[in-house]
Amino acid sequence: MEEDIDLEEPCGSLSEPKEKHDPLFIEEDEDDYFEDCLEEIQAAFALPGVSMAYSQKCQKTLQAEFNVLMRQMLTQLDEFEATHETKSSLPSLRTERENISVASCFKDSAECEDCISDTAVSMAVVEHEGSTVETVPELSATMELKELGTTFESCIEEVRRLEGRKEELVQELLELEKPMEEETRALRSELEEAHKLLCKAKLQRHNLLNEMRLFKRRLFAAARDCAQSQMTLVIQQKEVEQLKEEQVEMKAFVEKLIEVIDQLHSEHQSQVQALQNQIDNMTQESSKDKTHSYLSQGRRASLDLQQYLQGGIKALEEWYEPRLVALLKRRQSCTDALIKYREQCQDLKTQLGPLKEEEQRLGLGEGPPGGAHPSDGEAEKGKCGAIPCNNRSPRGEQPRTKN
Incomplete structure (x- = not known):
C-alpha cells in the first residue's frame, strides 16, 4: 500500500x-x-x-x-x-x-x-x-x-x-x-548603478595614472635636458674663464710689444736727429759735393735702419697676429655658444613653467627626478649673466706697424 x-x-x-x-x-x-x-x-x-x-x-x-x-x-x-x-x-x-x-x-x-x-x-x-x-x-x-x-x-x-x-x-x-x-529590484538597480559608477571611477583612475606616467616621463626628460644644459654651461664658463686669462696675458704681452716698439721708434728718431745734425754740421764745413755725398749716405743709413725696424715689426706681426686672430675667433665662438645656451636655458624655463603648473594641478608633492629644479637653471643663468661677455678688445689695440 x-x-x-x-x-x-x-x-x-x-x-x-x-x-x-x-x-x-x-x-x-x-x-x-x-x-x-x-x-x-x-x-x-x-x-x-x-x-x-x-x-x-x-x-x-x-x-x-x-x-x-x-x-x-x-x-x-x-x-x-x-x-x-x-x-x-x-x-x-x-x-x-x-x-x-x-x-x-x-x-x-x-x-x-x-x-x-x-x-x-x-x-x-x-x-x-x-x-x-x-x-x-x-x-x-x-x-x-x-x-x-x-x-x-x-x-x-x-x-x-x-x-x-x-x-x-x-x-x-x-x-x-x-x-x-x-x-x-530597487536594491539590484542601485547595485547596478553603483557598479557602473565604480567602473567609471576605475576608468578615470586608469586614465589619470596614464596621464601622470606621461607627465613624469616628460618631466624627467626636461630635467635631464636641463641638467645636461647646466653641465655644458659650466664647461663653457670654465672655457670663458680660461680665455679671459689668456686674453689678459695677451694684453700684457701686447703692451710690452708696444713699449718696445715705442722705444725703438724713439731711438730711431734720436738716431735720425743725430744724423741730421751731423749732416747739417758737415754741410757747413764741407763743400757742396761732400754735402751731397753725406746726405746720400745719411739717407741710405736711415733707409737701412727703417728697413731693419720694419723687418722686425713685420716679424713680430707675423708671429703674434695669427695667434691674436685665433684667440679673437675663439672668444667670438665662445660668446656665440654662451648666447645660444642662454637661449636654450630660457626655452627650458618656459617649458618647465606649464609642466610645473600641471604638476601643481595634479597634486604631485614630489620634486623632479634627479634633484633638478627650475630654480637651479635660474641660478646658473644668473651666474652666466654675471660673466662679462663683451670683453672683446678692439682691433686698434694690435701693435702699430707704421710710423
Whole structure:
C-alpha cells in the first residue's frame, strides 16, 4: 500500500500563480478510496469467522496509510517553509499544526487500539459462549465500523482544514514577498548603478595614472635636458674663464710689444736727429759735393735702419697676429655658444613653467627626478649673466706697424 502512494513534489516559487500549485494533501479519489475501504470492512465483518483478523489487518493498514499521509504532509510543509523563509508567524503556526496533527494521530491510533481491544474481547467472549451469542460480535463490529468512519471523516476534515490553512499561509506569504521583491529590484538597480559608477571611477583612475606616467616621463626628460644644459654651461664658463686669462696675458704681452716698439721708434728718431745734425754740421764745413755725398749716405743709413725696424715689426706681426686672430675667433665662438645656451636655458624655463603648473594641478608633492629644479637653471643663468661677455678688445689695440 505504501508503494502505491505517490509523494507530491514541493511547491515552487511564491511568485507563481495559485493555479500552478499541486494539491498538497488528500484528493477526491483518495476519499473514494477510503469509502471503498469502509465498505470492504463492513462486508468483511458480516462474516463472523474471519472478521477479527481481517478487521485488525484493515485497521493496521489504514493507520499506516494515515500516518504516511500525515508524515508526507509534514515533510511537504517543512520543505515549503525551508524554501520560502519569511518573517511572518509561520514557525508558530507550523509547530501548532504539527502538535495538532500529532495529537490527532495519537488519538486516532489510541481509538483504533481501543477498538481492536474491544473487538478482541468481544470475539473472545463469543468463542467461549459458542454460537448462541453470534449477534454480539456483529453489533460490536458495526459499532467499530461507525467509530472508524467517524474517525476517518474527522481526519479528512482536519486534513481539509489544514489544506485550507496552507492556502491561506501561501497567500499571506505571497503578500509578504511582494514588498520584498520590490525592495530586491530597487536594491539590484542601485547595485547596478553603483557598479557602473565604480567602473567609471576605475576608468578615470586608469586614465589619470596614464596621464601622470606621461607627465613624469616628460618631466624627467626636461630635467635631464636641463641638467645636461647646466653641465655644458659650466664647461663653457670654465672655457670663458680660461680665455679671459689668456686674453689678459695677451694684453700684457701686447703692451710690452708696444713699449718696445715705442722705444725703438724713439731711438730711431734720436738716431735720425743725430744724423741730421751731423749732416747739417758737415754741410757747413764741407763743400757742396761732400754735402751731397753725406746726405746720400745719411739717407741710405736711415733707409737701412727703417728697413731693419720694419723687418722686425713685420716679424713680430707675423708671429703674434695669427695667434691674436685665433684667440679673437675663439672668444667670438665662445660668446656665440654662451648666447645660444642662454637661449636654450630660457626655452627650458618656459617649458618647465606649464609642466610645473600641471604638476601643481595634479597634486604631485614630489620634486623632479634627479634633484633638478627650475630654480637651479635660474641660478646658473644668473651666474652666466654675471660673466662679462663683451670683453672683446678692439682691433686698434694690435701693435702699430707704421710710423
